[in-house]
Amino acid sequence: MTATSAESSREVYLEDNPPSVKPTWKIKLLYDGECPLCVREVNFLTKQDAGRGIVKFVDIASLDYDPQDNAGIDFATAMGVIHAVLPDGTIIKNVEVFRQVYEQLGLGWVYAITKIKIIGAIADWVYKIWADWRLKITGRPEIDQIIAARQQKLNNSNSTRCKLN
Incomplete structure (x- = not known):
């Protein structure tokens, strides 16, 4: 279940069964592990x-990626623009992700200027072109080809797993 807030770069994901233990990370960053520039940024x-666990990095290209573990964000949606999830279930996307990740890591000054409304809007517009x-x-191939190839890999991996009757 999702509830969209007034800002287009935020929405809250309300899990049916929220975890009883609060996560130790401050922000969960969903990234495309098959995108060389994305991997460079994640590195x-x-x-x-520095091993502090402030950011939880989740590779959406991994066959183990599960939307249910990531605020319901499916692979195709995550491939469209960058997404992150806050511990309270809030989903953020676009430049807001970079701003918050950098702030959490003590580098908030890098994206601070994007807090100015007009500059933030321009930054989101430029990011959308990049995305x-x-x-x-x-x-890389077009998104529909990537999704089809991923589905094929998932089907193949599911058919080779041991099944209990």
């Missing part, structure tokens, strides 16, 4: 996190 952020073109720019 940089991982170094900044729309990132597959082509990084030499």
